[in-house]
Amino acid sequence: MRTSECDMVIVGVGGQGVILISDVIGRAAVMAGKPVCGAETHGMAQRGGSVINHTRIGCRFSPMVASGGADVLVALEPAEALRFADFLSSTGVVLVNTRPVLPSTVTCGKARYPPVQEILAPLKARCCKVIAMDATALAEKAGTAQAMNVVMLGALAGYIPLSEELILQALSLVVPQRFLEANKKAFALGKAEVE
Amino acid sequence: MREYLLGNAAIARGLLEAGVGLVAGYPGTPSSEIIETLVELKSERPPHVEWSVNEKVALEVAAGASWTGSRAAATMKHVGLNVAADPFMTLAYLGVGAGLVVICADDPYCHSSQNEQDSRRYAQFAGIPCLDPANPGEAKEMTVFAFELSEKFNIPVMLRPTTRVSHAREDVEMGQAKAPCGPGHFIKNPARRVALPSNARPLHSELLAKQAAMEEALESCPWNRLDLHGNVGIIASGIAGMYAKEAIFDLDEELSFLCIGAYPLPKKLISRMLMHVSRVMVIEELEPVVEEQVQMLALKVNPHVEILGKEGFIPREGELDYLQVRNAIARMLGKAERVAMKNADVSCLPPRPPSLCAGCSHRATYYAMRKVFGKNAIYPSDIGCYTMAIGMGTVDTCLCMGASITLASGIRFGGETEGICCSLGDSTFLHGGMTGLLNAAYNKARITVTILDNSTTAMTGHQPNPGTGMTATGEVTTQVSIEALAKALGAGLVETVDPYHLDETLESFQRAKDYPGLSVIIARQPCVIKARRSGERRRSFQVGEDCIGCKICLDFSCPAIEFEKDKARINALCTGCGVCAAICSTSAIREVAR
Numbered sequence A: 001m002r003t004s005e006c007d008m009v010i011v012g013v014g015g016q017g018v019i020l021i022s023d024v025i026g027r028a029a030v031m032a033g034k035p036v037c038g039a040e041t042h043g044m045a046q047r048g049g050s051v052i053n054h055t056r057i058g059c060r061f062s063p064m065v066a067s068g069g070a071d072v073l074v075a076l077e078p079a080e081a082l083r084f085a086d087f088l089s090s091t092g093v094v095l096v097n098t099r100p101v102l103p104s105t106v107t108c109g110k111a112r113y114p115p116v117q118e119i120l121a122p123l124k125a126r127c128c129k130v131i132a133m134d135a136t137a138l139a140e141k142a143g144t145a146q147a148m149n150v151v152m153l154g155a156l157a158g159y160i161p162l163s164e165e166l167i168l169q170a171l172s173l174v175v176p177q178r179f180l181e182a183n184k185k186a187f188a189l190g191k192a193e194v195e
Numbered sequence B: 001m002r003e004y005l006l007g008n009a010a011i012a013r014g015l016l017e018a019g020v021g022l023v024a025g026y027p028g029t030p031s032s033e034i035i036e037t038l039v040e041l042k043s044e045r046p047p048h049v050e051w052s053v054n055e056k057v058a059l060e061v062a063a064g065a066s067w068t069g070s071r072a073a074a075t076m077k078h079v080g081l082n083v084a085a086d087p088f089m090t091l092a093y094l095g096v097g098a099g100l101v102v103i104c105a106d107d108p109y110c111h112s113s114q115n116e117q118d119s120r121r122y123a124q125f126a127g128i129p130c131l132d133p134a135n136p137g138e139a140k141e142m143t144v145f146a147f148e149l150s151e152k153f154n155i156p157v158m159l160r161p162t163t164r165v166s167h168a169r170e171d172v173e174m175g176q177a178k179a180p181c182g183p184g185h186f187i188k189n190p191a192r193r194v195a196l197p198s199n200a201r202p203l204h205s206e207l208l209a210k211q212a213a214m215e216e217a218l219e220s221c222p223w224n225r226l227d228l229h230g231n232v233g234i235i236a237s238g239i240a241g242m243y244a245k246e247a248i249f250d251l252d253e254e255l256s257f258l259c260i261g262a263y264p265l266p267k268k269l270i271s272r273m274l275m276h277v278s279r280v281m282v283i284e285e286l287e288p289v290v291e292e293q294v295q296m297l298a299l300k301v302n303p304h305v306e307i308l309g310k311e312g313f314i315p316r317e318g319e320l321d322y323l324q325v326r327n328a329i330a331r332m333l334g335k336a337e338r339v340a341m342k343n344a345d346v347s348c349l350p351p352r353p354p355s356l357c358a359g360c361s362h363r364a365t366y367y368a369m370r371k372v373f374g375k376n377a378i379y380p381s382d383i384g385c386y387t388m389a390i391g392m393g394t395v396d397t398c399l400c401m402g403a404s405i406t407l408a409s410g411i412r413f414g415g416e417t418e419g420i421c422c423s424l425g426d427s428t429f430l431h432g433g434m435t436g437l438l439n440a441a442y443n444k445a446r447i448t449v450t451i452l453d454n455s456t457t458a459m460t461g462h463q464p465n466p467g468t469g470m471t472a473t474g475e476v477t478t479q480v481s482i483e484a485l486a487k488a489l490g491a492g493l494v495e496t497v498d499p500y501h502l503d504e505t506l507e508s509f510q511r512a513k514d515y516p517g518l519s520v521i522i523a524r525q526p527c528v529i530k531a532r533r534s535g536e537r538r539r540s541f542q543v544g545e546d547c548i549g550c551k552i553c554l555d556f557s558c559p560a561i562e563f564e565k566d567k568a569r570i571n572a573l574c575t576g577c578g579v580c581a582a583i584c585s586t587s588a589i590r591e592v593a594r
Helices: A018-031 A078-083 A116-124 A135-142 A145-157 A164-174 A177-194 B007-017 B033-040 B055-067 B078-083 B085-094 B119-126 B136-153 B197-219 B238-251 B267-276 B289-301 B322-333 B361-373 B385-392 B403-413 B426-442 B482-488 B502-514 B528-533 B579-583
Strands: A006-013 A036-039 A050-057 A070-075 A088-097 A129-133 B002-006 B022-025 B048-051 B072-077 B100-105 B157-159 B168-173 B225-227 B232-237 B256-260 B279-283 B306-308 B421-425 B448-453 B493-497 B519-524 B540-543 B561-564 B567-570 B589-592
Touching: A006 A018, A006 A078, A018 A036, A018 A050, A018 A145, A018 A164, A018 B002, A018 B168, A070 A078, A070 A145, A078 A088, A078 A116, A088 A116, A088 A145, A116 A129, A129 A145, A129 A177, A135 A145, A135 A177, A145 A164, A145 A177, A164 A177, B002 B007, B002 B136, B007 B033, B007 B136, B007 B168, B022 B033, B022 B055, B033 B048, B048 B055, B055 B072, B055 B078, B055 B085, B055 B100, B072 B078, B078 B085, B078 B100, B078 B119, B085 B119, B085 B197, B100 B136, B119 B157, B119 B289, B136 B157, B136 B168, B136 B197, B197 B267, B225 B267, B232 B238, B232 B267, B232 B289, B232 B322, B238 B256, B238 B279, B238 B322, B256 B267, B267 B289, B279 B289, B279 B322, B289 B306, B361 B385, B361 B421, B361 B448, B361 B502, B361 B519, B361 B579, B385 B421, B403 B421, B403 B426, B403 B448, B421 B426, B421 B502, B426 B448, B426 B482, B448 B482, B448 B502, B482 B493, B482 B519, B493 B502, B502 B519, B502 B579, B540 B567, B579 B589
Parallel strands: A006 A070, A070 A088, A088 A129, B022 B048, B022 B072, B072 B100, B100 B157, B232 B256, B232 B279, B279 B306, B421 B448, B448 B519, B493 B519
Antiparallel strands: A006 A050, A036 A050, A036 B168, B002 B168, B225 B256, B540 B589, B561 B567
């Protein structure tokens, strides 16, 4: 039996802005009058490590998405998509930014970063759809590479039971006023990628 | 009105809605955002909020305020309560003035901690009530209730969120903030404030006598709830209760359910459950605190009931998750367990451990330290960002706050003849390192102590400390001199270096190594994250064509240095510290004009 309306897992690297996405969704859900909960990574792992955020819309149970339960997996970094693939439901969708962030193990030559195709192939075998985009390039096009997470939010908007209007309203509460236009542009570019 | 709040922010709201007059704490994941949120929340008469020097100090400051008629709280992470254990245990005897709440955040799975001790045991040990929230909404309501309970029974109360509550978010109903009660006065009452043996004995009896009344009061609190249905039951506490409820809903079963959120445990509710069911499963994270009591009660009220729990069903270590709980319940019911899909093969992925930031001065300090002291030296380290330098070979121990210096002393007295150079951060030194340094001087330990002074408490989110000249609320205050402290505590040689100046740092370490006594090196350079936020201008570096690909700079492990084909390359993460330029064997890394 379903225990939430929509379960998502948002992953990336510390500093990429994973928390902003869930914060916007959470606020939008509150505006829509839906119960919403989530769980975040703080502390040690934020120093360049992998970070994961659970967000559940229409849920009154625990804030953690079960393994195999995510309707959507949003990955701000390709390797992290595969690292957390176990959360995906077999009917789930993956939205992935194809721009790698090389971990220190790779830059100092101790490990190898696989070609992005090598990462996407096993993902495709585990779920219903993988949508890959260079969200970092799209954010640069919108005016600031920092808005990469908002590009991904724009792509995500079509897959969650919240209106675009409420999501944009919540976004304007979270993003500083002077960056709002660039972020709205980033949102639109992300949205166009999944249409 | 509802707001999407972080658990710790919900606790901060609860403190304001309870009219708290003072909140003191020491930063520690997952508790730090409680005080950070309080500082940001504006209210007409804000409470006194402070980052204390350590948790013992925080709890004593809070106790003093409570005895003066102000509702007070102390915040800390679970291991911080070990530091505060001394006042904690005796405050249970002495009692409170206005309500006193100890907020102690546990970290099952050691997400950001050195152990996963269960603070419910501490509350039980001290004989004080413990409130164990399952989600941010409960955490807020429990915070308000904790003060009422504390005042009703004249006893400190523990609020014990875990990481999955403190760092969960949820839509939470907001209430009215209450002004703190007016300026108070300390009322002298030696029988209740002076723990002389003659006073402590009757107070101990009184503490024991309170237990039954507290238990009775918590039988009917909103967080201990019993729903009797079928003859199979679940007893679950804290967040495990959330997993269990979800599993029962998913499995579509009519199970009896007892939710536990407040201790001492509701023996009547538990007894009713035990008399109603033939089989019961106890689901709780970490220690079998509930399960042990259930076992004991069952002997009295229904010895035939089958009790399942830690043995074979629910792990005693780590954090629980939904599937574990669901499958344990399914197994008890003889239903099919949910088998997760075969794990994705992630062997092609590079590991991504947390690491020191590009340009972090700790890396530069450790580089110089290692170069001077060599690979045979012993390097006790401490609690902070710098443990992430474990790959550099300069982190041989990490035990608890300040233990680097004392372990180093013990290692010397234990007979070690190699060089011993320990290290700890500025905040850690001020928290728990000062007494160790004093002890090292007093007992003539021949060691070198390196204070990695990045002028903040970085790991937990950049909280100020007495070395920064800034209070929790951003007021300017006395800036303590770490040099003067080190000298006053008895160090023979005290030198301060800028770790970005490699030559100067190497020379300083050499003098410390040669010094025939206790030496202290203060390596001072602001945390790069803070420096970047304050808009410090960066220098730019580039690798020239003359790079011979020797990879010496790669061994420095700065994330800003990459290797492409046969040459090093500086990427966009570079903060311009320039240390790699000093390390480069052919001077191929050079500053470029911008």
